[in-house]
Each structure stands twice: as C-alpha cells, then as structure tokens.
Amino acid sequence: MGLLYGEDRKADALLCPDPQLTSMLFAAHGDIHWRDDSGHTPLTFAAHIGYAAGVRWLIEQRAEVNGTAADGRTALNYATHYRFEPVVQTVYAKFLITTT
Template identity: 40%
Template sequence: MTDTDISASQTMTEDEAAEFAEQVFDVARQGNAVMLERLLEKGLPADLRNHKGDTLLMLASYHCHADAVRVLLNHKADPEIRNDNGQSPIAGAAFKGDLAVVRLLVEAGADVDGASADGRTALMMAAMFNRNEIVDYLISQVVPNKIF
C-alpha cells in the first residue's frame, strides 16, 4: 500500500464526518471531560460549531458540566461565541442555574453584560428564573457605574 492509498483510506466521507461531529457534540452535551481532553489534544478545534451555531462550550455550559467547561476553556475555547440565536454560554449556564459554570466562564473573560439578540443578559436570565446566587454573583462582577 502506498502513502496515497493510506491517505485515501483514512479520509472520511461527508456522512461519516457529519456523524463523527454529532458524536463530538454529544460528548460535550454529556460532559465527558476526559474524552473532550483527548479529542482536543488530537487537534479537535475548541470552538467547533454545529448546524445551530452552538459551540462545544455552549453545549457543556448549558448542560451544567463544569469539568467539561474547564477542559474547553483550558484549550482556549472562546466564551463569547454566540449561537445562531445570539445566545451565549454564560446566559445558558445562568438560565440553567449552574453557578460553578457561570464562575468559570466569567473567569475566562465572558462578558457579564453581554446581551442576546433579544436584549437579555445572563443576569436577566438568572433573575427571571430565581437563580438568586447567580444574580448576586453577576451583580458583584458588573462594573459599578454600568449597573444604572
């Protein structure tokens, strides 16, 4: 077998690539930090997006998987990439009520004041769903003269 044959045999079809990508997004949804770490070390882009514009970080954040979020952030996933609906990972974590994930995202540079297309911020999402610990934390992170 020549190098060309080996290279050709290792190339995925479009369908295989799409199935693999969906499996990768499931890994993020399920919070499998160990598998994410392995994939990222092998060259998986940390900011890979699906057909809805969701990044791996968005899915891990929304599904409350702090260890997976930490792995992605350690591999330089951008906490500011929004999905096709303009939603951010921090807003998803605030909506779901996961303070640990919200803290990780803020520490990684997520914009506490960033709003989605409909104008809602993570603070608003937390307040709407009575996530009081997150409300208090986000208020503590806002620049004082921007509150009013």
C-alpha cells in the same frame, strides 16, 4: 435555544460540572464569547439554566457580564427572571465591580 439540545460542542463544555475539564473543553472547542444561533453567549446560557458554577467560571475567564442575547437580555436578566439566587449574586457582584 440551540444550546439546550446539545447541538454545539461548546455547550457540552459549559455543562460539564468539573471546572478544570470545562477549561480544557473550551480551549479545544472555542472561546467564551461565541454566540449560538439564538444569540446566546455561554454566560447568558449558563445564567438561563441556573448553572452557578458555570457562571462563576465564565466570569473568572472574563466573559462579558453585560453581554446580551439576541432578545436583549443579559445574564443578570435571566438569573433574576428565573430566580436563580446564586447566579444573581455572582453576576450582580461582578456587575457592581465593572460599573463603579
């Protein structure tokens, strides 16, 4: 996965622990819907590494919660697979809102 190795400035923005700085970095370097060379969106990447604050921020910015990576998995799939409970709860709550 390209993002894990810091090959993209957008990944730096996503991994930033400060939501305000994250917002500024994304404004400077791109949007929340971009995909890396593995097909990951910022949301699927944040869910894959268990970064709950990043997931929350991306959902607040209207990232597509049902978007899939190249392997067909969604943020919820990654969070569930790796048992990142706070991420599962955040994504699932948004999923329920968007599907009802």
